Amino acid sequence: MIRSVFKGVGSALPSKLVTNDDLAKQVDTSDEWIRERTGISQRYIAGEGETTSSLAIKAAQAALDDAGMTIEDIDLLVLATATPDVTFPSTATIVQKGLGGAGFAAFDVAAVCSGFLYALGTVDSMIKNGLATNALVIGAETLSRIVDWEDRATCVLFGDGAGAMVLGTQEVDAEDGPGILATKLHADGEHKDLLYTDGGPSTTGTVGLLRMKGREVFRHAVVNLAQVLRDVLEESGHSAEEIDWVVPHQANFRILDATARKLGLPMDRVVVTVDQHANTSAASVPLAFDTAWKDGRIKRGDLVMLEAMGGGFTWGASLLRV
Ligand code: ACO
Numbered sequence: 001m002i003r004s005v006f007k008g009v010g011s012a013l014p015s016k017l018v019t020n021d022d023l024a025k026q027v028d029t030s031d032e033w034i035r036e037r038t039g040i041s042q043r044y045i046a047g048e049g050e051t052t053s054s055l056a057i058k059a060a061q062a063a064l065d066d067a068g069m070t071i072e073d074i075d076l077l078v079l080a081t082a083t084p085d086v087t088f089p090s091t092a093t094i095v096q097k098g099l100g101g102a103g104f105a106a107f108d109v110a111a112v113c114s115g116f117l118y119a120l121g122t123v124d125s126m127i128k129n130g131l132a133t134n135a136l137v138i139g140a141e142t143l144s145r146i147v148d149w150e151d152r153a154t155c156v157l158f159g160d161g162a163g164a165m166v167l168g169t170q171e172v173d174a175e176d177g178p179g180i181l182a183t184k185l186h187a188d189g190e191h192k193d194l195l196y197t198d199g200g201p202s203t204t205g206t207v208g209l210l211r212m213k214g215r216e217v218f219r220h221a222v223v224n225l226a227q228v229l230r231d232v233l234e235e236s237g238h239s240a241e242e243i244d245w246v247v248p249h250q251a252n253f254r255i256l257d258a259t260a261r262k263l264g265l266p267m268d269r270v271v272v273t274v275d276q277h278a279n280t281s282a283a284s285v286p287l288a289f290d291t292a293w294k295d296g297r298i299k300r301g302d303l304v305m306l307e308a309m310g311g312g313f314t315w316g317a318s319l320l321r322v
Pocket of ligand 1: 028029030033034037038113152153154156157195212213214215216217218221249250251252279309310311
């Protein structure tokens, strides 16, 4: 069977580090409150000249280097973001040019924090259907540009960054060989008012600012994520005990903890970077994956579950044999 296989991963962070104490000088909050409720201790914020595309280009180049490949080897680029450089053209095309590529398909995917999972599922499907051979899948965000810096309930939660993965095509004989084994994606527009921006090109003619009802988002996140993880395991014929690593969307430590508990998974098998990066939306899963790949936790042959939930709501999970 033809599978989409993992070739390499890379990430990039803006140069400006902002600690909880730094934020407490700006808004009425404290390091203690932020740590206790979210597990976050710091985040990176894009400065002048740093954009979603500039971070994405760095992450994608690092992923190509990790894979031992160049942009010449790539024939598809899919980029997930809720904070594109401009309304159009897509950030994917800007990144394609920035990497020195041209000609092959490049487009953006909008599923907010689940964007990377949506991009991964799309690329997996295109590879299996012969539409691409080697693809760059990128999650990149500068959420700091659409956060309301006067709303302490949301501005403390987010950070900027980018992560990228290279997927290739491989004929695999054994059922348990390498590659993406199963993916599930979901959406439910019923909950759009729990997490949204209060503007957009076609409504206000502005970008809008991020608005969220945190408590309700939390409740839905745990229920939806636990269910989609079970569904992906069932489809792939694997059990929770077989998972070597869960790489979750880094929204909040308490969501990660509650989801792992529901599956009976110990936290020492969950990759946690929310303390260092905060919530980087579509960038968070590949950023966390890259962190655990570089420090040697994730290894070739490992069974890794990727999962995310975001505005819409949208949510999804994917099981990968590295
Ligand atoms: N510093 C100090 N106090 C604060 C802050 C802050 N930054 N923000 C809110 N508070 C206060 C509130 O004003 C409130 O005060 P009050 O009791 O006097 O009215 C009190 O803290 C409690 O506020 P809640 O919003 O009820 O706090 P909660 O315990 O629900 O925690 C949080 C808020 C952390 C946002 C939580 O609801 C959460 O994690 N939700 C999940 C949302 C999330 O992670 N979204 C990310 C995007 S979606 C995704 O990626 C899945």
